[in-house]
Amino acid sequence: MKETRLGDFEETLLLLVGILDKEAYAFKIAEEFESQTNRAVSIGAVHSTLNRLTEKGFLESEMGESTAERGGRRKRIYTITASGQTTLQEARDFKIALWNQFPAFAGSKLNFNV
C-alpha cells in the first residue's frame, strides 16, 4: 500500500495545483511557489514531487497545448483527484483539530473552524 500521508511541501504543491487550475504545470507551479512563499525552488524538485503525488493517486495529469516560448513543446497539466481533495481536507481538519486543542489559541478570538 502506498503511503498517503502528506508532507508540507507536498501539501503546498497540491494547493497550488488547485489554485492554478488550468495553468497547473511544473514551471508555473514553481513560479507561483516562489512568489507566494519567497523561497527559491527548482523546477526539478517541483516536478519530482508532482510525480510522487501522481503515484500516490492525488494528482492526475495530461498533456496540454504548446506555446511559442516553450519552443512549441507541450506542457503537462496537473489536476487534483478526488482522493487528493479528500486528503487535503483531512490534512486541514487534522491541523485545525490540533489548533483547537492548544489552550493559548483555543479560547482566543481566533477561530479556525470555518
Place this chain on the structure above:
Amino acid sequence: MKNTKNHISPPRLAEKLLNWFIKDELAEEVLGDLDEKFYSTLKQHSARKAKRNYWFQVINYMRPFAFKFFKNKNSFNNNAMIKHNFKVSFRQLIKNKGYSFINIFGLAMGIVVAMLIGLWVQDELNYNKYHKNYQQIVQVLRAEDNGEGGISVSNSLTTGMGTLIKESFPDQIESLFMVRSRTQAPVIGNGELKFRQIGVFLQPEGPEALSLEMIYGTTQGLKEKRSILLSESLSAKLFDNENPVGKNVQINSSADLLVGGVYKDLPKNSKFSNATFFSRLSLLLGETPEAFNVWNNYNIDVYIQLANNVDQDHLSALIAEKVKSHYDDWAKESGQTLFLHPMKDWHLRSEWEDGKQVLSSEMKFVRLYGAIGIFVLLLACINFMNLSTARSEKRAKEVGIRKTLGSMRKQLISQFYIESLLYTLAAFLISLLLLKALLPWFNETAGKAIVAPWNIAEFWLFGVAFIIFTALVAGSYPAAYLSSFKPLKALKGGLKFGKSASIPRKVLVVFQFTISIALIIGTITVNNQIQAAKDRPIGYSPKGMITLAPASPNFRNQKELLKKEILNTGMAEAVGFSDYSVTSTFGWNHGFSWEGMDPNYDKSFNTITISNGYADAVDMEFIAGRDFDPNLETDKNAIIINESALKEMNLDNPIGTIVRYNPGWREAKNYTIIGVVKDMIKGSPFQQTDQSVMFLDQEQDYMSYMFIRLNPNVSASQSLPAIEKVYNEILPEAPFDYHFADDDYNRKFEAELRIGSLASFFTLLAILISCLGLFGLSAFVAEQRTKEIGIRKVLGASVINLWKLLSKDFTLLVIISCFVAIPISYNVLQGWLDGYEVKTQLYWWVFAIAGAGAILVTIVTVSFQAIKAAIANPVKSLRSE
C-alpha cells in the same frame, strides 16, 4: 538590447546533458518548462544569469524519477509477473512430462560427463603440486646414443655425477638428493607384524626438499645412519596409532631401523605416492664416501631443489659441461649429456623421441578426454536447444494470445528465458546428484583419488556460468524469434516454419551421430587392441604359478633346501629361481659379440640369471636345444637365448655358437648357446619382446625371486597352505606373500583396460544422449504431421507406408553421419595405434558394426514414435480443430 536578447537561447551543452539522462517520455514537457523558465529569467535578468539558472535547473532534474537508467518499478507489478513466469514454466514442464524428462535428463548426463572429465583433467594437471617446492625441483636426466642411431633419454645416473653436481654449484642449488632408481619393496616389520612395502631410498635432504607433512618427528628424521620415515598408513599398520618415533622397525628381517618420523600419506598424484616409507640411500649403497663417487654404475636418480631465481636452461648447460669432463670412455663414446627436467613437466611432458621432447601419452589422453568431454557436453546442449526450439514452435498460438492480451515483447522474452533457466537449473541439480553417485565408481575405473569439489569456489562459479550460458543459448531462439510474431498471423495458424527452420536441426542431428559413431568405432578398436595383445603367445604359463619376491638375507643360503622341501610336499611340480621377476624387464647389459657379428653392433641384451628348474617352473617353450643340466659342469659356461635374440644375432645354427660376453664390470668370458626359447612377454604386452640372454645361476650374491609351479592336480586352496608351512619353517622371518603370476600378467593391461572401460562409458552416454534427442525430435515431427498422417490414412496409406515416411528422414541423416564419422575415426585411430608396437588392425567390420548399429538404434528410436503415430485413429486427429 532587447533584440540581442531575442537571439539568446538556452545553453546547448546543458540541453544535451538533459536529453542524455532524462526519460524519453518526460523530455518534451521538461524541456518546455525549462525554456519557459529561461526566457522568463532572461526578461528580468542578464543572459548569464539566465544561463546559469538553466544549468541549475538541469542539474536539479538529476533525480531518480527522471533518470532513464532507473526503471520505473511501479509501472506494473514485477513480483507478480515473475511469479507468473515461474508458474507457467512449471506448468509447461508438468504438462509435457516426457519431453521435460528427456530434455532435463539428457542435459544432466552431459553435464555430469563434462564434470567427471573436468575433474580428471584437473587432477592430471595438478600432478606433484602437493610438493611446496614444485617450482624449484628438477630432475637431472641423461641423453645418449642408443646404439641404433637414435638418442635415448633415461633417468638413472651415477652417484659420482650427483656428488660432483652438488659440490660444483653450491650457489644455484638449494639442496640435492639422490634416490635409488629401481623401486624397492623390502619387508618392513615390527616384531610379528611383517609387510612387503614399496619405499624410496634417498639422501637425508630429500624429505625437506619434498616438503613432507610430518605428523610425528621432523623432516630431518633421516639424519641418523639407520633411520626411516614411515607414512601415516604404514605407521598405523605397524604401530596402531601410537607415536613410533624412537622405536625400531626391521627391514628384510635383518637390520633395525630407527623411526625418525611419520608423514602424511602423499596424494595419489605425486610422483612418490607409491612409497609407503622413506629411508636412507646409504643403506643400499654404503656409508663410505667412495660409494657416492662411483662413475660406472647408473643406479640413482638425482633431484635438485634450485635456489630462487636460477635460470634453469643456463644451469642445465653448466651441469652438462661440468660432468662431461669426468666421463669414462663408454659415456664419452655414447655422446652422453645431462639436462634438467622440471617437476611441472614430470607427469605430462616426459616422453622423448630421439632426444626431443614429444607429446606424452598422458598429455594425449588429457587432450583426448578433454575433447570427448566437450563433445558430450556439446551433444547434450545441442539436444537441449533442439528440443526447446522444436517445442516452442508449438507455442506460437500462446504467443499470439499473450500478445493480444497486451503482453509486451520484453515480457515474452523473459518468459522464455525463465523457462530455459528453470530447465537448466534442474539439469544441473540432477547432475550434482549423479556426480555424487558416480564419483567412487569413476575413481576406481580411472585409478584416481578425486574428491568431490563441493567446497571449491571455482566449481560453483563454473557451474553458475554454465547454467546462465546454456539457459541463454537454449532460450535465445524462442525468446528472440517467437516473441517477434505478429499476433494475428500466429493466431490464424498461417505461420509456416518452412524448410529453413529444420535445416539447422538436421545439421545438429548429423553432428551428434557423427560423434556417437566415431566413439563406437573407437571403443571397439580399443577393445580389439587389448584383445590383440592378450592373444599373443606369452612364452610361458602364468597360470598355476606363484612368485615370491626376496624377503630375507637368509634366503640365499636356504634356497636349495627350500626347493627340496617344497618339491617333497608333492604340491609343486617345479621350483626355480631368478634374479628378476618374470614380469619385469630389468637387467640390461651390453658387450656381447659372436662370430659374424656386424662390428658396429652395440645393442644391449636383457640378461637374467636363472637356476636349474626355472625353465620348468615358468614353463618356457624350447624351440631348439635344451635346458641347463644340473649334472653337466660345462653348463656353467652355457647360455640360453630367446627368439628375438636369435633374430638379432642372425644365426643360422644357434646351438653350439660361442658368444663372448664382456660387460665391462667383470672379465670377459666365452659362453656356448645350448638352447633357444620362445619369447616371453615380460614387459608391456603391447611392445615387441626384448632380445634376452639367460645365464645359469652360479651361487651369486643375489637376492632372488622364487617361482613355484603348483601341482595342477591339487587345488590351490590345498597346495598353498602346505607350501606356506614348509616356507615358514625354513624362513620364519619372511612373510609368505606370494603373487599369482597370471594376476601380475593381467596387471599389464590395466592402463589399456582403463581406457577401454572409460571409452565404453563415454560412448554409451553419447549414444544415449543422441538417442534421447532423436526420440524427442521424432516425436515432435510426428506430432506436427498428425493431420497429414490422418489424411493419408483415410486415403488408404498402410502403417508400413507411414512408418517409412516418418523414419526415412532421420535414417538418411544417420547414414550421412556414417560417411562423415568413418574417415575421421579411421585417421584418429590410426594415429593412436601407431604408438604401439603390437597393434590390432582397423578391421572393416568395426566400421560396419558401428554404422549398422547407429542406423539400427535410429530406426528403433524413430519407429517407436512413427508407429505410434501411424496406428493412431485418423478420426481423432482429423476431428479436432
